[in-house]
Amino acid sequence: MHFRLTLRVLGLLLMLFSFTQLPPLAISVYYDDSARFAFMASFFILLCIGFAIWVPVYRVKGELRVRDGFLITVLFWSVLGLFGATPLYLAPEPQMSFVDAVFESISGLSTTGATVITGLDHLPKSILFYRQQLQWLGGMGIIVLAVAILPMLGIGGMQLYRAEIPGPVKDTKLTPRITETAKALWYIYAALTLLCALAYWLAGMTPFDAIGHSFSTVAIGGFSTYDDSIGYFNNPMIELIGITFMIISAMNFALHFFAWRQRSLLHYLKDPEVRFFLSILMITFVITLAVLIIHQTYDSVDALRRAAFMTVSIATTAGFSNGEFANWPVMLPFMLFITAFIGGCVGSTGGGMKVIRILLILKQGYRELQRLVHPNAVFPVKLGNRTIPDNVLQAVWGFFSVYLLVFVIMLIALMGTGLDQVTAWSAVGATITNLGPGLGDVASNFGDINSTAKWILCFSMLLGRLEVFTLLVLFTPVFWRR
Template structure:
């Protein structure tokens, strides 16, 4: 383990992260909202800490190996989440407790979108900006993690995308060439954010709201500058723009890279994961529309509008709202919530287990049925025309098994803290899948649950964002052996 290199990287990360507190400082000065000192203190503490970590090891030059990559990846979110909580603790409004500030900060950086805050409309503009900005920064980190780093670490079947990674990142160690990948992804991510912001602005949002919501839309985060979320604007055009960019952001960013590189959209429809992703979204929208119409919950036109928005928002794990889906009739709340377990495509800013894994599990299940009829047949599992190795399938099944075990253990833990079954089940699902809104007592916010439960859910957010294995491997003795 190259601890000096890890400390050097961590110090650089903290110094860079401190710079992200400057925009809220400028906004605080512009609006005179009395949070300037909170952000200035957060900036200074983060910068000095990063510098103190970096200066003793700044001359160290070594390549990161796979094991170092696991530790750096976990520390990226854990440490930035910790320092990101500083302004939320130090500001007079909202002036959160340590656990609440950490929860809000991690929720932003992991793009979960679960909040402990109420009265969001009354928060200072600088705090509103900061929350949205945390999600945007986390979304960019997720893209680099999912497309450039996890395939090389071999996390839960992500080896599948190693050959498709944009840029020349195809060896088994972490090298400076990842910067080429990150640069290409950054341009795509920034371009989508700018287009989304312009769309919102043209549709009637203020510039402040447009930029803020574009941050959380492209990051598939779900934080809003209003308590009523996207429903605050009551605009079909704004909802349509949100749906488009939520769907786009839930697609593997490798596909966006190839679309930009080859100036073609054809490869989207040749990708089995993309086709399955659109099919599932369309099917759930249709089913929700029928159920809402039959039960006379809304008029037919409103049923389609609410169904389309809420299904895309929940299924992609964004978490924006235009309706209280927790109180929809029949099986709809459960259906939408379960859809979030699949989440977005691999290599996207979406949460959940990822569509590609669900697709491979279904294909493997179908192969087992075929083997019952033809026990001696050799039946490969294919994505399109490409056979998938048994090693990848084993990794996918292993990921699915561990994901479910973690879910059950955390559910039991939350029940032990005194939460009711619906609240506990949905809170674990919402944080582990990086969704945000839950059911029961966490359908609106997480501020009323006990601190022990919040600590558990902070861990769940990290587990979900780091694809479970990346974090759990640090708790195994073999990881630390030389």
């Protein structure tokens, strides 16, 4: 373990992150709002602390190893999530406690979209922009993590895509060549953000709202500049744009890279994960639309709009809203909430357990049924024409088991803080899947729950964003042994 090299990277990260305080500072100056001092102070605090960490070890050279990758990945989200709370805590509007500021910062950076703030419509523009910017930065970090780092760390079946992902990232150690892949991903991510912002602007949003919502749409984050989220605009075209870019962003960015490189779209339909993902969206949409029409919740046209938008928003774990889905009839709130556990495709900005894992679990389950009938037969699990190794299937089942176990433990812990069962269950689900909105007392925001519950949910957001194992492995003795 190269601790000094890890400190060097951490110091550089903090110094780099300090410059993200400058865009909202410029907006604060432009709009002459009350958060100017908060962003100015935050910039100098982060820059000085990062510099203080970096200076003693700036001469340290070396090659990052797998264990270093785990540690740096966890520190990236936890430390930046903690320090990202600085301007929120210092700003006079909104007046936030330390735990609320950390919760909002981690929620933004992990692209969860759960918020403790009400009255967004009246907040300083700089604070609103900063929240959206946190999600955009976190979304790009997720792409680099999922496509360039996690496959090499072998997190619960993520190594399945080691041979498929773009660029030279097939080594078993972290090398500088990852920068080639990261650079290409940045271009794709930035291009999608720009296209989304232009589309929102042409559909009727102001430039400020268009940029802010493009940040959270492409990042699959869900933060909005209004309490009513996308529903504030009451614009079918804006909702259609949101649906389009949420689906694109919930697909594997390796496929987007391939589409850009090969100038072809056919590989999307050939990818088993994408086909399964689109099938889930279509089936959920049809059921949701049918129930809304049968129960006459809305007229046919309005039911179509709301069913399509909320299905995509919840299933991709974006968490935008154009209606109170928590109050929809019969099983719809629960059914939609469950789709968030599936989430987006691997290598996307979406949360959840990832579509590929659920697909492999279903295929493995079907193989066990076949074995009951033919005990001596050999039934390989395949994705397309590719046979999946048993060690990958074991990793997927291990991830699934630990995911559910951690979920239950945190559910019990939240109920121990005094939350009712529905609120506790949905709060853990909304944070570990990085969805955002929950049910019960957290249907609209998380501001009214107790501080202990918020700290638990901060941990839950990091667990979900870091694919569970990446964070939990740091708590094992074997990780720290030489």
